[in-house]
Amino acid sequence: MEKPQERPETQQSSPQMAAPDGGWGWVVVGSLFVTSALVFGLIRSLGVFFVEFVQYFDESAQAVSWITSIGLAMQQLMSPIAAAACNVYGARPVVMMGGFLSGLGFILASQAKSLLHLYMTMGFTSGLGWALVFTPTVASVMQYFTMRRSLAMGLGFTGVGLASFAFSPLFQYLVEVYAWRGALLLLGGLSFNMIACGALIRPLGNPKVVEKTENSTNLNRCSFLRSRIYECFELSLLSHRGFLTYAVAITFFNAGYFIPYVHLVAHSRNIDFTEYQAAFVISVTGVADIVGRVASGWASDLGKMRMPHMLVVWTGLLGLFLMLIPAAASYPGLLVVSLAYGFCAGAMTPLAFAVVPEIVGIERVLGALGLVQLIESVGGLLGAPLSGWLKDYTGTYTASFITAGSFIVLGMLVTMTLPYFWSCTAPLPPSPSNRKSQDCSIEDGLLKATSPDSVCETVPRGGYTA
């Protein structure tokens, strides 16, 4: 007799195929909006707290800036784990857990007695929470959309810009009224809203890995565990040339991308602008960032130009403007360059994510996002301390801005070596003609069962059959 559990498997042959491209998808975009606001918008506005920490703990600015570095690094390093958990349990519980952890980190931070406590709470705990929230939400949006993916991503990411615009004065106000301890407590509560965002992500189908449990009973534990890890973490991507090229490019982008957000305020103060003038520069950059995201998402969906090409255009301009920032000596000049920089930085972001399914295919997008963030964390860990060291060594921020710009340009050059970059039409994602047989692995054997456009016709090695 047939077992009831097998029914769902045969019924929903490909969970990711049902891409509504609208409807509940827009609610998930809203969830991405709030999530990116509460993760990256929050991180960007933490500068207010750093001034307080430097004074309270009597530590150097560099020691305090490690808090953000650790948080960002955790968000990226733990992404594959988030992706794996998502593959097993589905996006919803993972995001809800992540929201809880991020809030918990800030609540514990409000009781900190030393800088180390802040590293552990705001850095590690909240960073882990952010990882569990961000990657699954982005992947869910990608699953819900195909035709309007870039626009959905662009709209979702506007949360970052709007939040950094609104959060800076809000956090300043909170610190003035409640001191940094009370303000951190309230931020923890604010971060709890991500639990509600997670609740909004209705699963489109069963998680990828659950379906395969039936087939594994025949094999021994060791290879079972190995293959489970392999498929959860999507490790087949590590032998995919397009993915690796993209990961290296993103690493370079990451090295240069965050530097201005860390140093722009300090740079403005350094050249003797007032506090409010400096804050205004950041606000202007933020607004331009928001506009850039939506504009780029909408323009990319029009299909006039291939996504990797658009990415190269935006990142080239971004690198150029970054290098021009130190050259702007007057206040209007700095405003204009920052505006241009903000627009290009915003324009680049949705494309950097939306191009992933084009490179690796939608089935592997979750694992790809996880792995790419792990790899790009190297860039992030290098970028900010390097620019801080350059500032201490040379006395001004000129060298660090130029370094950031050159990282971006380097990433742009690497992007140009993507497979199929120089062709005018986009290839079919996992393209049949170029895949060598070594790409065919256990992973593809599994893919064969789930998606009709899986490519490898050779007999899958390993024991898995659909």
Place this chain on the structure above:
Amino acid sequence: MPHTQQSSREGALFSMANVMLLIVLLLYCDGMNTETTSSPESDPVITTKKAVSKGQSQVIIEELTILTPQNIELLCNLTDLPNNPLYITGYWTKDGQEIQNSEETVNRNNEQYILKRTFRIETRDLGNYSCVFRENEAQVTFVLDVPVMKDKRDKPVVSYIGDSVVLECKLKHTPNTWNWYKANNTEKVFINVTANPLNYKILNNGTKTKLTVLNLTEEDSGKYICSAEFDIKPSVSYVQLKVMSYTEPLKPFIAIVVEVVVLVTLILLWEKCNKPQQNNSSESDVYSEQTRKLTHDESNGSENNTARQRKVER
């Protein structure tokens, strides 16, 4: 010969008296000299500060920072006067009041009129010095004062009971020393770190000073005054401190947590309410799947009829 002896003795006495008188006179004059130069340094040092006013009715304000008692020569230079008179009269005022006997006639010198005066500045002499001309509305004011601490926080510094807080003051010039006071109604109470090491810590670093107040209680709230001591006069600024209990931020925090719980419950409930329809449809699919498989597997079984019947019933 006694006449000459007497006259020579008288002459010697006279010359001795003259010499003594000379010596006394010299000493007196010496004393007078030190009095008139009246400068602490060995050479009389006079700092000259100038301001140029062009035409009529131009108001210029110059801020001068004074750290120690000193002599200052203030100079007002007037140019581009209409009618170019041969001479004009000008006088000095301090804080709006005319200084006695300060009126002078200034002759024209290459299209310029220069009025200058040397002032001795001690503690009570700090203020606004202006040169005023009777024929002209132009006014040049020199503001003589100790360094003023700008960028004061208008908002109070906030902290919690049991926590510690750092209050800071900074200046552009290094004072001789920094002192901190706590304002108690109308009087100042000096903060003595050695008498109270558990509650206060002071760190002075040239142009900056930091007062750390530990083990805060509600009574520690209030106005703290930092005083930069200079030779001539101290420069003061104040910082307001507010100490509150942890229940203050706890109230909005609990409100936010309640809001999140309500939202999550609503979202999950709403989805559950929409779910039974989906469950019904999936169950019917399962059921038809089951019947289809049964008919396929037991095509020549005896239950064929029942299956067909079951199918017909649906």
